[in-house]
Amino acid sequence: MKKYIFLLILCRLASPVLATEAKLESIRVDTGAAAVQRGADTLMSACNSCHSLKYIRYRDLAAFGMDRNKIDGWRGVQSMDAALAGQMSDDAAIQTFGIIPPDLSLMTKAREGGANYVYSYLIGYYNTPEGITRNHVFPETKMPDVMGMSAATGQDQRTEIQVKARELVSFLAWAADPHKEERHKLGYYVIGYLLVLTTLLFFVKNQIWSRLK
């Protein structure tokens, strides 16, 4: 018993040490089709110019239920089997930014803090007194402030950007884990089944053992 309590205490103590320097905003990822689609819109207009999503193909977007016309507009002459490639070539990217923009297919899984990290990063831009744009969450970033938070004037603008960022992150969360909903659904059934079965096994066990003198 003592060891369990100790383990719990250890886990609680671990969390402050593991957090990154900046405090992350907590968001609820929206798994609804509408939000994810709007996120895709934002991605294709704002992010796709530099970032690829090599594990998402146009037909995956169609299978999710996104508007077919929009998809056709995005892919142009590419086939439905083509992956979402970034518009900028690697050489141009290195020339402009000094680094190739990372692929976004798994971004909400590839950072400590997941979706919260990506969201906080996107809205974490600010302007220093000298007029240089920096990011609270990832100070070394070479990426410009695409969402425009550092230039936001009023609360309305900020809220609008936050909503857009949240939907974008919702799309990225879907892209990183397209089967999540299916997995959760199956999970409820499986665990429900196991609860029933384990209860039955419990009663059979008691019944069998009661026969022992």
Added chain:
Amino acid sequence: MAESDALGDTGRRDFLVRVTTAVSGVGVAAACLPFVASMNPSSDVLAKATTEFDLSGMNPGDMRTVAWQGKPVFILRRSLEQIKEMEASNGGFAPEPDRQRVKQPEWLVVVGVCTHMGCVPNREGPGWLCHCHGSQFDDSGRVLRGPAPNNLEVPPYHFVAGNKIVIGQA
């Protein structure tokens, strides 16, 4: 499982054990499904369902072979004589009117896999000859001489603008 003589006789006991065994059995069977399903073609394989092909550049009497879902598909542009000949008969072993096997009489589209053991027949006019066991197909893909039991399969296809054909979708 637990149906041994160690269990005894009371109906209620037995019932509980039977129910538990049945429920476990269902679970074990269900647990096998994902494993079996994972061996089925994955979604990217299934997506390679259609192939597009440009028909311009083919003269009457020309035949081209196109890959579709990893299989060869024969596209034959038939001349007027060939069409007349094919419409005149219903074929050999598996009678079928030519009209039922084409959307436009000028174009025959059949899967180039012999219905006997799966070899790819060679174009040997008129029709195709399978060199594996000697099956003969006519210019409508119908089997004239065995051991192939069936006519060459007609895949789903449709014509699109610009003199193109999309195989894999009706």
Added chain:
Amino acid sequence: MKNRVIKWIDQRFPLTSFVKNELTGYPTPRNLNYWWNFGFLAGFVLVLQVATGIFLAMHYKADITQSFDSIQHIMRDVNYGWLLRFMHSTGASAFFLVIYIHMARTLYYGSYRAPRELMWWTGQTLLLLLMATAFMGYLLPWGQMSFWGATVITNLFRATPFIGDQVVIWLRGDYTVSDATLTRFFALHYLFPFLIIGAVVVHLVALHTVKSSNPSGINLADKENIPFHPYFTIKDFFGLGIFLIVYCVFVFFLPDSLIEPANNIPANPMQTPNHIVPEWYFLPFYAILRSVPNMVGGVVAMFLSVMMFSFMPYLDRSRIPGGALYRPIFRLQYYLFIIDMLVLGYIGYIPPTSLTILIGQIATFCYFGSFFVVTIISRAEERWLIKRGLPPGVEALMASEAREQIVLPHRRRSGDGL
């Protein structure tokens, strides 16, 4: 009809007698508690890992240009591929959890003592095989953590005297962890579980020779044994049900909690992640490795820390049976040891600072110290307990075992024999 077939087989193969003597009718102490379920659970997880592993191998590509992509293919395109992958990654953690609890049970109840030393050592071998399998398997996704973890650990073999550098190159098949390493790790990762299965058979044969120990530690008379079936078959299945619920909660709802975020980034030999950390089950040993400032010393310490367990049958000099049950000082030592393991695990996880390094070194000292202290304390404790007075059954057992120095193999009794 069925009986005729079985009779035909029995004339040619000991089917019925084997099933009766070793499976259904196998005599088991009636007082085994739930800590005895974990051997069966380990066997179950082994089967689970082999099954999911084989079906994953139908889709995985062991080539550095394709491996990361093939796993995304499994996760996204293969029917239920995501389920196979998460079952396998969660299963690895489940395997270690079950094995560690299984070992903890053995240490607590003193089940490693004579005549069960071989069981303990075959178990030790199984632990090493499992660790090797897990280590090689972790390279296969070819993520950042996979690559750098493999780089760091294969580098340790540089500690080999005289031929260290060549050994590392030989292991990797290249100057760095590369395609050659990945391919051979895949081949070996596929092979090792079958070696594990073989070693499990040896482990079970040893078990069936000396029979299970039991929680009381007092030798039970034969009438205190009950047939394995149906009593322990149903108890094992019930325990399996509980285990599967916990396992499935992780597989379906928390699968990413066991996967380091950095491993979702393809391996980049030009850039090390800020925080290289092994999977949780290696953390205590990793902490011990880092505690020793000297590289060779660290490797030796880490290797010893796993091997130290083998010496337990000889380090524990007390003749009081039953492990921690009648030995309050041993019990205290045991709990302190567990706490020490948890501290080491924590130290292994967090980035090192001068304070945490110091704590890690103290914890390492305590770790090895525990093994040596057991030698001294066990005898002293025994004397103290005898003076204080033992439960009658224990005294009788010790007296009878003092008379018989050798355990005769035909004695089919259960309990903690000496």
